[in-house]
Amino acid sequence: KAGVTQTPRYLIKTRGQQVTLSCSPISGHRSVSWYQQTPGQGLQFLFEYFSETQRNKGNFPGRFSGRQFSNSRSEMNVSTLELGDSALYLCASSQPPGTADTQYFGPGTRLTVL
Amino acid sequence: EDQVTQSPEALRLQEGESSSLNCSYTVSGLRGLFWYRQDPGKGPEFLFTLYSAGEEKEKERLKATLTKKESFLHITAPKPEDSATYLCAVQSFGNEKLTFGTGTRLTIIP
Numbered sequence: 001k002a003g004v005t006q007t008p009r010y011l012i013k014t015r016g017q018q019v020t021l022s023c024s025p026i027s028g029h030r031s032v033s034w035y036q037q038t039p040g041q042g043l044q045f046l047f048e049y050f051s052e053t054q055r056n057k058g059n060f061p062g063r064f065s066g067r068q069f070s071n072s073r074s075e076m077n078v079s080t081l082e083l084g085d086s087a088l089y090l091c092a093s094s095q096p097p098g099t100a101d102t103q104y105f106g107p108g109t110r111l112t113v114l
Numbered sequence: 115e116d117q118v119t120q121s122p123e124a125l126r127l128q129e130g131e132s133s134s135l136n137c138s139y140t141v142s143g144l145r146g147l148f149w150y151r152q153d154p155g156k157g158p159e160f161l162f163t164l165y166s167a168g169e170e171k172e173k174e175r176l177k178a179t180l181t182k183k184e185s186f187l188h189i190t191a192p193k194p195e196d197s198a199t200y201l202c203a204v205q206s207f208g209n210e211k212l213t214f215g216t217g218t219r220l221t222i223i224p
Contacts, residue, residue: 044214100212
């Protein structure tokens with residue numbers, strides 16, 4: 001059974017640009033959550049999608065947005081990038097939604113903002 | 115607001131030297147406390163879920179315990195392959211979002 005995949009694995013952008021990250025969940029999983037991981041703050045919850053609808057949202061500015069497609073694949077977008085957005089962005093899938101102990105993480109996308 | 119604090123930030127042990135990692139938490143009502151292992155360049159890997167004070171879970175050289183204020187991850191006779199960052203997270207009733215600590219980076223020296 002294939003795991004959670006994230007693309008791209010590494011990304012370098014400059015301030016002011018925007019970026020789109022992609023996540024493909026485990027087959028059969030319809031819930032996708034996104035997290036930001038930084039050395040100082042640890043993992044912080046961004047949002048969760050289930051059946052193309054946002055179920056939960058963390059405390060991030062509106063520059064961070066996401067969506068989910070009918071095949072459960074999800075994308076997150078960050079507009080007007082800031083230096084502080086440099087982080088590892090992790091995606092996790094689960095089924096059913098909200099069940100942390102059946103949540104599987106992808107390898108992450110390392111975003112560097114210059 | 116849920117809060118999680120992990121200590122120490124980093125721990126270096128000799129192979130075979132047992133120790134414990136601490137996770138202190140504050141929640142309005144604990145739904146579950148979760149331990150994860152994260153290797154460099156990878157996403158967190160689920161280890162244990164603990165639901166109520168007094169509960170214990172074991173897996174190989176790891177044992178997780180839970181009280182009303184904290185959880186411990188005990189590692190017995192560790193091996194170099196146990197080197198990783200160990201993360202603790204909580205989920206409270208009425209709030210499905212996981213709140214993570216910043217982790218303990220464990221290094222086992224052969």
